[in-house]
Amino acid sequence: MENLKNPIVLQRADPFVYKHHDGFYYFTGSHPSYDRIILRRAEHLNDLYDAEEHAIWHKHSNGPQSHLIWAPEIHRVNGKWYIYYAAAPDDNIDDNTFNHRMFVIENEADNPLEGEWKEKGEIDTGWSTFALDATTFEHNGIQYYVWAQQDINVTGHSNIYIAEMENPWTLATPPVLLTKPELPWEIKGFWVNEGPSVLIRNEKVFITYSASATGIDYCMGLLTSDAKADLLNPNSWTKSSEPVFESYSPNKQYGPGHNCFTVSEDGSSDILVYHARNYTEIVGDPLYDPNRHARAQEITWDENDNPVFGIPVSDERWTPDTTTILTTENSSE
Incomplete structure (x- = not known):
């Protein structure tokens, strides 16, 4: 068991952790100012808490990447680093959603804290609506892209889609809908399926996602496919009827979600990384309450080889x- 101490990072929602072969954990997440992309690294998950933070990209002064920089994820694809993120041209809420689109930057250096981050542009999904929370994974020699996007013909704010990739900034196939908000626990406050994350274990492919508004009702759902199945066939996927991870008031943890997965230092255990608040009374717009902290805990497995969170x-x-909003210099006692 990992001796993890929570939170692992303060005031960084939408956390993403990548464990590289150099022995470091690389961390990114939404900065509460929503104006930059940050990276930290440490040899131990617990040490991310006090790790030096580097701002490796800043929002544009105007245009489609000038507002509300959300949910960056760092990935290693074909020997290069890529960070996927969402950005908007303004703070407006039009047709009941923000105006985000998805973008990616690339770095060829061995260490992503060094080298130059180059903009590769917007990820074109074939239609232009609210889109965010991109992730990518490789399976059986194919690179896949999974994300959340609004379809104006589907009730709700965002659904989860999958496609194959031609390269790390271009889709090779049309989007395939995997899940939309429809169950009672997915439509509290807002009709949302977002924040997908992929875990491949036990000859299965699992995709977690987050649902409902981002307060106490925010929770995680689960999609499961056989690893040998066609991942672009919606019939390959089974959707859990109940949330798999949700608020737990005895521990003062509310709205857990927007997770990712990493592994323990010895590689023997899978680790769930997520954000949550430790209070429910939010003053003003929840978007600007910075205290969704990054947390981590070990995953166990049931007799059917499914994850137990x-x-x-x-x-x-x-x-x-x-x-x-804390600075990295005063983010601990």
């Missing part, structure tokens, strides 16, 4: 009691 564990570290 358990309940969100209690905090063991100091967390702020104000909505002031």
Whole structure:
């Protein structure tokens, strides 16, 4: 068991952790100012808490990448680093959604804290609507892209789609709908399926996603496919009827979600990384409450080789009691 101490990083929602063969964990997440992409690295997950933070990209002064930089993810594809993220041209809410699209930057250096990050542009999905929360994974020699996007002909704010990739910034196939918000726990506050993350184990492919509004109702759902199945066939996927990870008031953990997966230092255990708040009373717009902290805990497995996420564990570290955005210099006691 990993001796993890939560939170692993303060005030970084939508956390993403990549464990590289150099022995480092690389961390990114949404900065609460929504104006930059940050990276940290550490040899131990617990050490990400105090790790130096690097701002490796900043929003544009105007145009489609000038507002609300959300949910970056760092991936290694074909020997290069890629960060996928969502950005908007403004802060407006039009037709009940923001105006985000998905973008990617590339770095050829061995260390992503060095070298130059080059913009590869917008990920074109074939239609132009609210789109965000992209992730990518390789399976059986094929690179896949999974993301959330709105279809104006489908009730709700966002659905989860999958496509094959021609290269890390271009899709090779049309989008395939995997899940839309429809169950009671997916439509509280907002009709949302977002934040997909992929875990391949036990000859199965699992995709977790987050549902409902981002307060106490935010929770995680699960899609499962046989690893040998056609992942672009919606019939290959089974959707869990109940959330697999949700708020747990005895531990003061509310709205857990927008997760990713990493592994323990010895590679023997899978680790769930997610964000949650430790209070429910939010003053003003929840989007600008910075205290969704990054957390991590070990996953177990049931007799059918399916993941068991358990309940969100209690905090063991100091967390702020104000909505002031911390700097990396004063983000711990």
